[in-house]
Amino acid sequence: xxxxxxxxxxxxxxxxxxxxxxxxxxxxxxxxxxxxxxxxxxxxxxxxxxxxxxxxxxxxxxxxxxxxxxxxxxxxxxxxxxxxxxxxxxxxxxxxxxxxxxxxxxxxxxxxxxxxxxxxxxxxxxxxxxxxxxxxxxxxxxxxxxxxxxxxxxxxxxxxxxxxxxxxxxxxxxxxxxxxxxxxxxxxxxxxxxxxxxxxxxxxxxxxxxxxxxxxxxxxxxxxxxxxxxxxxxxxxxxxxxxxxxxxxxxxxxxxxxxxxxxxxxxxxxxxxxxxxxxxxxxxx
Amino acid sequence: xxxxxxxxxxxxxxxxxxxxxxxxxxxxxxxxxxxxxxxxxxxxxxxxxxxxxxxxxxxxxxxxxxxxxxxxxxxxxxxxxxxxxxxxxxxxxxxxxxxxxxxxxxxxxxxxxxxxxxxxxxxxxxxxxxxxxxxxxxxxxxxxxxxxxxxxxxxxxxxxxxxxxxxxxxxxxxxxxxxxxxxxxxxxxxxxxxxxxxxxxxxxxxxxxxxxxxxxxxxxxxxxxxxxxxxxxxxxxxxxxxxxxxxxxxxxxxxxxxxxxxxxxxxxxxxxxxxxxxxxxxxxxxxxxxxxxxxxxxxxxxxxxxxxxxxxxxxxxxxxxxxxxxxxxxxxxxxxxxxxxxxxxxxxxxxxxxxxxxxxxxxxxxxxxxxxxxxxxxxxxxxxxxxxxxxxxxxxxxxxxxxxxxxxxxxxxxxxxxxxxxxxxxxxxxxxxxxxxxxxxxxxxxxxxxxxxxxxxxxxxxxxxxxxxxxxxxxxxxxxxxxxxxxxxxxxxxxxxxxxxxxxxxxxxxxxxxxxxxxxxxxxxxxxxxxxxxxxxxxxxxxxxxxxxxxxxxxxxxxxxxxxxxxxxxxxxxxxxxxxxxxxxxxxxxxxxxxxxxxxxxxxxxxxxxxxxxxxxxxxxxxxxxx
Numbered sequence: 001x002x003x004x005x006x007x008x009x010x011x012x013x014x015x016x017x018x019x020x021x022x023x024x025x026x027x028x029x030x031x032x033x034x035x036x037x038x039x040x041x042x043x044x045x046x047x048x049x050x051x052x053x054x055x056x057x058x059x060x061x062x063x064x065x066x067x068x069x070x071x072x073x074x075x076x077x078x079x080x081x082x083x084x085x086x087x088x089x090x091x092x093x094x095x096x097x098x099x100x101x102x103x104x105x106x107x108x109x110x111x112x113x114x115x116x117x118x119x120x121x122x123x124x125x126x127x128x129x130x131x132x133x134x135x136x137x138x139x140x141x142x143x144x145x146x147x148x149x150x151x152x153x154x155x156x157x158x159x160x161x162x163x164x165x166x167x168x169x170x171x172x173x174x175x176x177x178x179x180x181x182x183x184x185x186x187x188x189x190x191x192x193x194x195x196x197x198x199x200x201x202x203x204x205x206x207x208x209x210x211x212x213x214x215x216x217x218x219x220x221x222x223x224x225x226x227x228x229x230x231x232x233x234x235x236x237x238x239x240x241x242x243x244x245x246x247x248x249x250x251x252x253x254x255x256x257x258x259x260x261x262x263x264x265x266x267x268x269x270x271x272x273x274x275x276x277x278x279x280x281x282x283x284x285x
Numbered sequence: 286x287x288x289x290x291x292x293x294x295x296x297x298x299x300x301x302x303x304x305x306x307x308x309x310x311x312x313x314x315x316x317x318x319x320x321x322x323x324x325x326x327x328x329x330x331x332x333x334x335x336x337x338x339x340x341x342x343x344x345x346x347x348x349x350x351x352x353x354x355x356x357x358x359x360x361x362x363x364x365x366x367x368x369x370x371x372x373x374x375x376x377x378x379x380x381x382x383x384x385x386x387x388x389x390x391x392x393x394x395x396x397x398x399x400x401x402x403x404x405x406x407x408x409x410x411x412x413x414x415x416x417x418x419x420x421x422x423x424x425x426x427x428x429x430x431x432x433x434x435x436x437x438x439x440x441x442x443x444x445x446x447x448x449x450x451x452x453x454x455x456x457x458x459x460x461x462x463x464x465x466x467x468x469x470x471x472x473x474x475x476x477x478x479x480x481x482x483x484x485x486x487x488x489x490x491x492x493x494x495x496x497x498x499x500x501x502x503x504x505x506x507x508x509x510x511x512x513x514x515x516x517x518x519x520x521x522x523x524x525x526x527x528x529x530x531x532x533x534x535x536x537x538x539x540x541x542x543x544x545x546x547x548x549x550x551x552x553x554x555x556x557x558x559x560x561x562x563x564x565x566x567x568x569x570x571x572x573x574x575x576x577x578x579x580x581x582x583x584x585x586x587x588x589x590x591x592x593x594x595x596x597x598x599x600x601x602x603x604x605x606x607x608x609x610x611x612x613x614x615x616x617x618x619x620x621x622x623x624x625x626x627x628x629x630x631x632x633x634x635x636x637x638x639x640x641x642x643x644x645x646x647x648x649x650x651x652x653x654x655x656x657x658x659x660x661x662x663x664x665x666x667x668x669x670x671x672x673x674x675x676x677x678x679x680x681x682x683x684x685x686x687x688x689x690x691x692x693x694x695x696x697x698x699x700x701x702x703x704x705x706x707x708x709x710x711x712x713x714x715x716x717x718x719x720x721x722x723x724x725x726x727x728x729x730x731x732x733x734x735x736x737x738x739x740x741x742x743x744x745x746x747x748x749x750x751x752x753x754x755x756x757x758x759x760x761x762x763x764x765x766x767x768x769x770x771x772x773x774x775x776x777x778x779x780x781x782x783x784x785x786x787x788x789x790x791x792x793x794x795x796x797x798x799x800x801x802x803x804x805x806x807x808x809x810x811x812x813x814x815x816x817x818x819x820x821x822x823x824x825x826x827x828x829x830x831x832x833x834x835x836x837x838x839x840x841x842x843x844x845x846x847x848x849x850x851x852x853x854x855x856x857x858x859x860x861x862x863x864x865x866x867x868x869x870x871x872x873x874x875x876x877x878x879x880x881x882x883x884x885x886x887x888x889x890x891x892x893x894x895x896x897x898x899x900x901x902x903x904x905x906x907x908x909x910x911x912x
Binding site (some may be wrong): 010020025027028029030038039046047051158207210212214218222226 | 305421422423424498503508533534536538542545546552553575578865
């Protein structure tokens with residue numbers, strides 16, 4: 001028994017099986033990420049003033065990762081085209097480039113961007129204690145200018161004891177009245193050496209920048225985490241198709257391998273597309 | 286050599302002739318880890334039936350507590366604490382937590398582990414490739430992966446009964462923030478607790494239906510036999526096609542919601558936990574900023590299409606059996622097809638009618654009220670077409686047909702009683718009462734499950750080559766029909782009297798203040814006949830279980846087409862071999878050519894070529910379309 005149209009087209013639909021399968025799968029993926037982005041919108045609209053942070057992510061690094069993913073989408077198409085032209089050597093190199101791009105993306109995400117967040121500290125100040133920390137928050141000026149109030153002090157946790165935190169402040173809290181701090185910075189500014197002492201009694205809630213920190217970081221880690229899993233899945237599939245085991249398939253039936261690259265390439269483009277939404281939503285807006 | 290053939294063989298170096306591959310497979314590969322759609326269909330079917338019975342057993346336990354609240358359950362009550370732990374039924378008396386677990390898991394098991402695997406996966410897997418004349422599904426390995434993902438999900442759900450604290454207890458809807466904080470704290474494992482396992486189990490179940498849905502749609506698009514054009518597809522295939530789309534597109538938002546609830550429970554985020562949440566008088570240490578309403582939207586975005594996932598395959602089964610046993614073409618085939626497509630589309634934009642009481646605002650309510658009433662139109666078209674199909678037929682009252690005929694009024698009751706719930710003004714009163722329970726159980730219990738029973742009796746000969754006993758089928762049918770109605774009809778009365786559906790004491794306390802009688806019994810007292818009917822219905826399933834297993838070996842042997850049906854699955858041998866058909870089938874005509882004038886027999890199968898005399902008589906092009 002054999003299943004028809006695994007490699008060749010069915011005449012009346014003009015498609016082979018896996019191509020329909022992957023588009024259906026992608027439709028379902030659209031619904032998955034669509035729901036997550038909807039949740040992001042829902043939570044962001046609902047967020048109380050001052051609770052949705054801006055400018056915490058490293059935009060240049062995010063831009064670089066965007067570029068890397070786009071390049072990998074190009075190389076995977078070139079790999080497919082090389083197979084169609086039966087140039088296995090070129091295919092091998094393009095595939096290697098794609099895999100490398102995927103791995104660089106993951107490394108940047110997991111070894112640089114996420115850990116940097118885990119080291120960052122934020123303390124939400126109780127509403128009745130906000131005035132006490134006015135010199136770090138600058139809310140009088142913000143109120144005059146009609147900006148959202150600041151209710152959180154961020155930076156690196158220097159030390160803490162039973163009653164207070166000592167925080168090396170972020171520039172935004174070190175110099176809160178500087179008009180340059182009204183907008184997020186494209187290139188993030190380093191933590192200053194200005195130390196603030198915050199009494200624990202005045203703090204509503206203090207955590208590192210973990211998913212539990214806020215609705216913003218909850219959605220950031222969930223969505224980028226799920227996206228990262230998709231990148232990882234794509235890389236694993238690509239590695240399989242790059243290994244010698246797939247060369248045997250190429251020698252027997254090159255068109256079949258080309259089809260496999262095509263459907264996994266479609267998946268890869270989708271993963272890229274998701275990132276095109278993630279990047280502005282979390283890094284820029 | 287055909288390139289695809291070489292591809293098939295490279296996976297299995299031992300098989301050089303693909304044709305004879307199945308003879309070399311061992312017992313495990315053939316019956317357990319099979320990639321054959323028929324074996325997978327039967328595996329799904331057996332699991333689905335077992336889970337249906339388990340879910341029903343949970344309900345039979347609950348019915349004791351509802352009828353005799355606080356009293357020790359005789360006999361069985363002594364053993365249950367040994368199975369479910371001392372917190373479940375100490376001295377045979379059910380605890381509130383155990384009652385809640387039973388309720389939540391009854392819903393979960395019945396819907397996601399019982400009806401969907403049986404209606405969609407089992408019948409879809411077994412019947413669809415045969416009906417479209419395909420050798421298998423397009424992706425046999427994905428098909429097996431789908432079944433095993435379902436198996437893992439099912440096992441996780443079962444394990445959750447035995448972890449400290451017991452199974453999930455926040456209802457099958459797992460509304461937050463209740464579900465976000467349930468099963469946590471002292472005495473609960475952070476991961477191995479009821480609610481978290483419920484969520485993890487669900488991820489596997491969603492994966493399973495995603496893989497299944499992709500496979501079904503691709504199979505129906507790509508593997509239809511030559512000549513089997515879209516308008517020649519049996520209605521069952523159409524129903525499964527639309528169902529697959531519902532699963533494909535409606536489940537992922539729930540998966541997103543489940544991932545978020547998992548994050549809430551494991552990483553202590555606040556997707557669904559609002560600011561200022563206080564539990565047991567203590568403010569929770571969470572960031573807040575979450576939205577409980579968000580969960581409800583995402584849940585019901587699946588939850589409502591899911592209702593149609595439950596009913597559409599039953600429509601499909603009923604259509605096949607109806608045409609077959611009334612010996613005339615299905616009335617209004619095209620209207621049926623377009624109705625089922627419209628239902629599929631509309632089912633995505635009605636979800637918020639489950640949320641009238643959340644205060645979404647009147648504009649939102651008005652929109653969803655309108656779409657909800659619109660969706661009743663195609664549903665009524667389908668039911669009307671089924672009724673008209675009976676008109677003037679020479680009806681054979683065999684067991685599948687009995688269940689099918691019973692389906693029609695039962696589904697009708699369920700559908701019509703849903704209309705008051707669609708109006709948010711009426712729903713303010715009826716929401717969360719037994720009226721709602723009665724309404725949707727009329728659709729899924731005597732509705733869908735009767736359709737499933739009909740399907741089991743109808744396709745059993747195809748799977749085994751033997752028929753199930755007609756006599757014991759009737760012994761199964763009549764008590765089941767009577768008990769179903771004795772269970773669910775009084776619930777309408779209870780609900781309209783104001784009985785809430787989630788009371789642990791079955792309404793005993795409420796009864797003190799509301800002791801007016803309905804037909805001689807108070808709302809609470811009606812629990813007694815309902816519970817006795819439920820237990821009687823449990824007994825009525827014994828003839829089915831015995832008949833099912835007995836007939837596999839000892840049933841009456843029948844030929845390949847015992848019902849004298851027209852569709853392609855009856856041209857294959859019974860049971861069909863690996864690869865299904867002896868000769869690749871070609872379809873020359875529509876699916877319901879019963880009682881064609883001028884024919885010797887009253888049925889003309891889809892693979893019978895068109896005769897010259899017929900060609901002049903019939904208008905539509907009878908040439909097989911190249912496929």
